[in-house]
Amino acid sequence: MPQSCIALLLAHNTHVLICKHEQFGALVDEVKEMGFDPKKSTFVTAMRALCGKSSRSIWNRNREIYRRSWGWSEDDLVSAFRKNPQCMILSEKKIMQVMDFLVNKMGWSSRLIATCPVVLCFSLEKRIIPRCLVVKVLLMKGLVDEDLSLAYVLLPAENKFLERFVTRYTDQVPQLSSVYDGKLDIKDV
Template sequence: MFCRRRLLLHIRKIPGDGANPLQSIPGAIHLAHNYFSTAVSSVPNSELYPATVSYLISCGLSPAAAAATATTQKNRNLSSDKADAARALLRDYGFTDADIVRTVRGAMSILSVDPERILRPKLDFFASLGFEPRKIASEPFLLARSLDKHLVPSIQFLRGIIGSDDDLRRAFSRAPRALMADVDKNMRPAVEALRRCGLTEEAISKLLVIHMGMLMASPDRIREVFEELKAIGMRIPDSRFLYCFRAMCSAKRGTWRRKLELFQSFGASEGEVLEAFKTQPSILLSTDDILKQKVRFFLDELKLGISDIMSRPVIIAYSLERCILPRCAVLSVLMREGRIQRDDIKLPQALLGNSKIFSARFVLRYADDVPDVAKAYEGKIKFEGFV
């Protein structure tokens, strides 16, 4: 194959004079024909599996998604009877149509297995643990893993670390993908690394409930994160340590330094950024573009100072579109109607808190006299700045 590619590269360099340049090379036409025929035939084509694509569309996949799924899965030829039985079984266990679409798109192979012999025992197992179907659907290849060789040993190992099944359910719901990790290759080495770094059994259990995805981190990466946290003054006894560890371990190498420089570019000091991270570790997991958009909005539109933002970093974790902008629109309506004054409220405090508190304070309280507050809260009136 390598020699063929070299020959074709040389062929492309031959200048054309109107004649077929391959004719000057003995056997080249035959060789090129065979090469390109092989290359084309090796590319999966959804047109070769029209019945499968049609069936996937009937499951709820878009034509494009059905074609992509049919050409990227190993088992491309489906038995409609067996596939129908698999879908019916998923419904019996509480999978919605949306869950089934997500499951089929991610693991079409489950439509090809014996539903009663292969699929039902796994669904029974997950149901006995109380795992939600929508969470299983988010990582559908779990249904393709061996029950006896992978799923049962993994749950037994996790039970020994996490303890109660209630905590196990919480851990799974937050990171279903972690259950794909191999016990001996991933889970056990990660837990042993956490122990060597100084975490107690109780702390390890709590960490896995916070984010079971830690089990997919390599021992080397775990040691690196401990060193990084130590370098910024974060110690294990600090109640915030596990949350900072989770964020740091989930981020790519070099992310912390890049985020520090980003906030400093807006005028924040290194100390302010450090304290903001310790208070709200999730700011490390936002993309640079989203962080820039939020900080620029707070500075330019709300006229907050960078110190105001860094002292209450939870505001950075709020969704700009779904939370901050609707709340700003409500406050703007109330200012326009003279019900509150800009100096009467303190930003960002007024924007913080759960939706029930904000709604009771600024929406329900004024809804009868100022109907626009409800419209603003629903996003029907856009925020265009404070009066």
């Protein structure tokens, strides 16, 4: 394990380090068996998600939420966890709000979100909603393709998003900046 991962454990995940030696060894083995590389920070996050009774119960609760409420398969769950272990230790409220918005309001497939689980960790109010509303306006105006990927919309840094979706279309839709800033409802565009 590289020094950066050890530092991450020491700084933010000390509860992982204070478990009994046997438990720690079993946890390391379990995380390795799930396909995590001990040289990457996701290994530490996976250990955090699976360490201790409360973390394990949160992990199991979220597993059931993704399955029952959103139709994720076991493969979806494992894949999402491998890509972003943090998605399995979010609050139930956070999961439900983000999934509801992306699936029911934006129309993205629940299983598509499993392929890019980092979006579940983004702020709904500061990142997801403003960006999605801009995209919705552009879709309504026929300026972008309906097949925009979730990653293309939500992953880029803010300046890249603004360049791709706001600045680029300012001539056709001058109100986009106001929609993005939450000052204008999309119905008023």
